[in-house]
Amino acid sequence: MLYVGERFETRIRLSQAEVEEFRRFSGDSNPIHDDIEGAERSAIGREAVRSVHGMHVALVFTRILGTQFPGAGTVYRSLMLEFDEPVLVDTEYIAEVSVLSVDRKRHRARVLTLIREATEPEKTNVFGIGLVIHKERI
Amino acid sequence: MLYVGERFETRIRLSQAEVEEFRRFSGDSNPIHDDIEGAERSAIGREAVRSVHGMHVALVFTRILGTQFPGAGTVYRSLMLEFDEPVLVDTEYIAEVSVLSVDRKRHRARVLTLIREATEPEKTNVFGIGLVIHKERI
Numbered sequence: 001m002l003y004v005g006e007r008f009e010t011r012i013r014l015s016q017a018e019v020e021e022f023r024r025f026s027g028d029s030n031p032i033h034d035d036i037e038g039a040e041r042s043a044i045g046r047e048a049v050r051s052v053h054g055m056h057v058a059l060v061f062t063r064i065l066g067t068q069f070p071g072a073g074t075v076y077r078s079l080m081l082e083f084d085e086p087v088l089v090d091t092e093y094i095a096e097v098s099v100l101s102v103d104r105k106r107h108r109a110r111v112l113t114l115i116r117e118a119t120e121p122e123k124t125n126v127f128g129i130g131l132v133i134h135k136e137r138i
Numbered sequence: 139m140l141y142v143g144e145r146f147e148t149r150i151r152l153s154q155a156e157v158e159e160f161r162r163f164s165g166d167s168n169p170i171h172d173d174i175e176g177a178e179r180s181a182i183g184r185e186a187v188r189s190v191h192g193m194h195v196a197l198v199f200t201r202i203l204g205t206q207f208p209g210a211g212t213v214y215r216s217l218m219l220e221f222d223e224p225v226l227v228d229t230e231y232i233a234e235v236s237v238l239s240v241d242r243k244r245h246r247a248r249v250l251t252l253i254r255e256a257t258e259p260e261k262t263n264v265f266g267i268g269l270v271i272h273k274e275r276i
Contacts, residue, residue: 025163026197030204032211043213043245043271054214055193055200059164062193066168073170075181076192080218107181133181 002109002138007098008069012060012115014052016089022056044086051086057126060095061113065130069097070109070137077108081128087115093125094118100129107138140247140276145236146207150198150253152190154227160194182224189224195264198233199251203268207235208247208275215246219266225253231263232256238267245276 023029031038032048039048058081065074087093093115101110113128132138161167169176170186177186196219203212225231231253239248251266270276 021163025159027201028204030210030212038211041273042211043273053200055197059193062191063165066166072168073176073180074168076221078220082216083214135179135181
C-alpha cells in the first residue's frame with residue numbers, strides 16, 4: 001500500500017534517435033527541436049535545438065506510474081506539468097515520483113512527478129502533480 | 139496573431155497499432171490497456187481494455203500546438219489534463235484547442251485543450267488547459 005512520503009526514483013537519458021522517433025510518432029515536427037534558426041526565434045532560444053519535447057519527457061511518468069510505482073493497474077486520472085527548464089538530449093536526469101496525499105476510501109493518491117538534474121536537487125526541470133487511482137495498492 | 143475566442147478543431151482516431159506503438163515507445167506496458175482481467179480490476183473497468191493511454195491522447199495537443207495552432211515555434215510551458223472518460227481505440231473524436239487568455243507583452247496565451255465525442259458537444263473525454271508561448275504569433 002502506498003503511503004504519504006513514499007518515493008520512487010530512477011535515472012533517465014533520452015537520445016537524439018528517441019527525439020526523432022517521438023517527432024514521427026506524435027506528428028509534432030515543431031522546428032524548435034531540430035533547426036537552430038527556429039530554436040533561436042522561440043521563447044527558449046538556441047538551447048531548444050538540443051531539447052527533448054516536453055510531452056516526450058512526460059511519458060517517463062506514465063511509464064513509472066503504469067509499470068513501477070504504484071505499477072500495473074494504475075489509472076492516471078489527471079495531471080499538471082510545468083516545464084521549468086529544457087530537458088536536453090543525451091543528458092542524465094533524475095525522474096522522481098513521491099506521494100503527497102492518499103485517499104484510501106477512493107483508492108486515490110496525489111503524486112509529485114519531477115525531472116531534475118542530479119547535481120541540483122532543489123531545482124526542477126519539469127514539475128508536476130498527478131492524481132492516480134489504484135484499487136488494490138492505494 | 140492569436141485572439142481570445144479563436145478556435146482550432148480537428149478529427150482524430152487512434153488505432154490499435156498506434157496503441158501498441160505507444161506502449162513500446164513509452165515503455166508503459168500497464169496491462170489495463172490489453173488484458174481484460176487487468177482492465178476489470180482497474181478503476182476504469184472492462185472498457186479500459188479498448189482505451190488509449192491518456193498520455194497518448196495528450197500527444198494530439200503537442201502536435202496541434204507545435205505544428206498548426208499557433209504552430210511552428212510554440213513552446214508548451216505548462217499544462218493540466220483531466221481524463222474524464224476513456225478515449226477508445228478506432229473511434230473518432232474531436233480535438234479542440236481554443237484561446238482563453240492572451241498576454242501580448244509576454245507572448246503567452248492560455249488555451250483550452252479538449253477531446254470530445256462528435257455527438258456530445260458539451261461533455262469532454264479529456265479536459266485540459268495549457269500555457270503556450272510564441273514570440274511572433276502571440
